[in-house]
Amino acid sequence: MTTEPVLAAVDDDAAPLTHHQLRELYTLMAAVRHLDSSAVAWQRQGIIPGYAPELGQEAAQVGSGYAVDRTRDFVFPTYREMGVARAMGLDMVGYMSTHKATWHGGMYNPLESRFAPIQAVVAGSVLHAVGWAHGQTLSGAPEMGVAMTYFGDGASSQGDVHEAMNFAAVMKAPVVFFIQNNGWAISVPTERQVAGGSVAARAAGYGIPSLQIDGNDVVAVFEATRSAFAHCRAGNGPVVIEAMTYRRGPHSTADDPGRYRTLEEERLDGGEDPLERFKQRLLAEGVADAAFFAEAQRAAEDEEEAIRAGIADLGPRPGAEMFSLVFQEPTPALQSQATSWREESEHA
Amino acid sequence: MPETITTDRSSGNSTDTGAANVQHMSMQQALNRALDEVLAENPKTVIFGEDCGRLGGVFRITDGLQAKHGEERVFDTPLAESGILGMSVGLAMAGFHPIPEVQFDGFAYPAINQIVCQIARMNYRSRGTLPMPITLRVPSFGGIRAPEHHGESLEALFAHVPGLKVVSPSNPHDAYHLLKYAATRPDPVIFMEPKSRYWQKGPVDVASAAQRPTHDAGVDDGGSLTGARVVREGRHLTLVAWGAMVSRCLQVAELAAEDGIDVEVLDLRWLKPIDADALARSVGKTRRAVVVHEAPLTSGLGAEVAQLITQSCFATLKAPVERVTGFDVPYPSGDLEDEYIPNIDRILFGIQRVLEYRRG
């Protein structure tokens, strides 16, 4: 599935993955799979009001997130990058707090985690990534950080994506545009969304090298992302990666995919489960055995329990935060609104 | 609890056209039916947006319309609000009556350029030769614990733009008639649907837009479809509201009545143009007013309403017009939503402020 005008060869880092790394990738994917399906269950149980599942996208997310250097790179997610967050080692209670409706954007520290706040505006952060990356160029850091922005095939229809790619190419900004093409934007399939059928093909118009990759192969995703980062870091400008994958479940816990596709279609189009596929590979290559997989599953379950407990413990935010976090220097009008809010809520 | 206007058969001056016309349905069903009829009546009508074809819209307002009227009249677009609204301009120029949808209020922002600079100005720019008969449906306001940007109150923003009209129904009956009305107008109308009321049922008289207020007699019957409607009569003060806040104000009025305070509730319906006569009539009688809206306080429509009241009722007003509104903060997350949207207590405090006001 891979493509052409490929990246400038800057491959000092391109050693094959060690067995340890391969096992680590599997452990992450297993954790993400379990947490993701648990989050859907939490919603059904009333623990959280909503969630955007990523079932089937574990390889695309973990493989790309694993390539990020958290000492210098920065990731700009949308609302479906839980696997990236987990692969980057985020505080997952802080991550999930956005789905608990505790605070928009989550409650982790974006500067420390190198993971921008979660956001719902489709294609909203694509231009932010370009600005951040251009800042790297301007500050001339010897160890260039790379911005990676995640978005879907649906988001690629937004005009902002055009503007972002054009800016990035003109400015040679170190940005990886990481498209997870999961086949659907809610109910609309890629062929009704993307003229020409491919987001990667558009890159040519901007003179940006692009890779269309098998997004269900975690190793292929990791290697493509790693070489894209090396390309950017060497000062060659942006890269477009289109990872072809499949959103196996609903768009969100509020969606009913039965209205636009059948279970049979889902089964056929979904193809092989990326987690199972990786497991078979590790078994066949003798990288891991049954005991390892059992342990990975147990660790995933323990982790989910801890996160669920953390979420349950999150109390509501103090109302005063609503006012005090708007500005660094609040306006008098806002302060007086806060005062009367306080008085009235105390007396009510 | 008068959730909506009830048809009071006991009063003598009823112009009842028969129970057959009055159907019980949700606002979602009422809007869906209105769109269905508009499509049937005007072959130039087209409906489009994100997910409104096969899925029937994420709120199911366009449910079944594509199957019935075909993929050319009801269709899914790529996910790009600026594209959706910009396309409406060209369709209107070609003689169509577009009824585009933005999926959630907050996502009208990416299309603001097309709405403000093109749709609102094309008629003016072309000296009346290129009218823009566009009805933009916007699921609006909060109250459903939605994610960020899925619950906002943009009415002041839209109402401020020359060339746009803005309306918001509060019940299924008005939703049905106001949408049918808006969708046949030659000017652009922003149709703000209170999403927290989509599933609330009420009587819809499909034959007649006119429905008498609960307490009857001598007030605007709303039959004109262009003005405000008194939904509860009272003597001591007027609560002015629109959208989802209307039913909340009716609740407040019931509670206030227990303390002997007789509250009138005016459903503004049109946010541009505002029915200044209805405001003058109501507040001219009660001499006190509180405006209630979900949108932030500063530069909100409450200020506009207060000014209109001051202008017509200055000499007889017993207190300055009060406002009970959202705060000047980005729309908060679900856990804080109930703090943000005017609740019963805050509205009662507002009432208390106007009742206890003393000239200094």
Ligand SMILES: Cc1ncc(C[n+]2csc(CCOP(=O)(O)OP(=O)(O)O)c2C)c(N)n1
């Ligand atoms: C600007 C904007 N318009 C509409 C929406 C509502 N919405 C949320 S996700 C979505 C589909 C996105 O599809 P895609 O970009 O392919 O990403 P996926 O959800 O498949 O991961 C839509 C229409 C939104 N969040 N932002």
